[in-house]
Amino acid sequence: MLRFLNTKNKRKSAVLTSVIMSLLLISFFFVGITYLDPPEEYGIAVNFGTSNVGMGNVQPKEPLKTISEQKIEEEKQEEVQETSEPAEITENTSELVEDVATQNNEESIAIKKKQDAKRKVDEIxxxxxxxxxxxxxxxxxxxxxxxxxxxxxxxxxxxxxxxxxxxxxxxxxxxxxxxxxxxxxxxxxxPNANGYYGNGGGGGDGDYNLGNRKPVNRPKPNYICNEEGLVVVRIEVNIYGKVIKATPGVKGSTNTAQCLLIQAKEAALKTKWQPDTNAPSKQVGTIKYRFSLSQ
CATH class of the missing domain: 1.20.5 (Single alpha-helices involved in coiled-coils or other helix-helix interfaces)
Structure with a gap:
């Protein structure tokens, strides 16, 4: 480099070249090169649009779709709606089926319970x-x-x-x-009696024993067999004077023939006593029936 600048003229040339280059660089920075971006087009400028007709003073920010594109888009939207609706219908249908199944199950259980209850009531x-x-x-x-x-x-x-x-x-x-x-x-x-063999019945008030209570009526037993003797009947009387139990042939009886015992029991049950609210609920007494073949 030093050998290249060994003469006076070469040194002057180098200085002059450096000055010129510096000036060019400075002019580039401050003045620059003028150009169009994008480059200027020649001819008549036409507004952007999507059809040969139009109306209004506002240019849409997004480019409008052509009629064919709009039809295609509408068809796609309809297909999407048709595709999505069955899914919603299916989902709603499944929920409805579950609700109906649950409701039917509860109703069937309730109906069955009512039918069972009605069946029991009808059976009773x-x-x-x-x-x-x-x-x-x-x-x-x-x-x-x-x-x-x-x-x-x-x-x-x-x-x-x-x-x-x-x-x-x-x-x-x-x-x-x-x-x-x-x-x-x-x-x-x-003529309405069934007995042929004499009479039967109590021999007086002494044959009816129920404490201080007296009999109101004393029906006589029917005499239907060729037997005679004494039949003692043990009785139980309530406070209203009704005989509720009669046991014939107890201690003191002299004849326990079945025909006598049956008639003595029937007569004892038909006997009515004086009511007594102060008496026991089951007051015990006796009735003696004497059956005799002689008149």
């Missing part, structure tokens, strides 16, 4: 009705039997009365247990 009502029908049939049978017995007794009485009033002196029919012709009994007896 049916059993009660069957029991009532059974009792009613028994009553009807008893009434029919009683009517038949009364009709038979009236027939016998009519035959007896007709026989007495008959000028021939012969009675129509007969009754008895001896297998012999005739109407067994006593001319002073009761």
């Amino acid at each position: 009502a049916r059993k009660n009705q069957l029991e009532k029908d059974k009792i009613e049939r028994a009553k009807q049978v008893a009434i029919a039997k009683q009517k038949a017995e009364e009709a038979a007794k009236r027939k016998k009485l009519d035959a007896l009365i007709g026989g007495i009033n008959n000028s021939s002196g012969t009675a129509n029919g007969g009754e008895g247990d001896d297998l012999k012709p005739g109407d067994k009994g006593n001319i002073n007896g009761d």
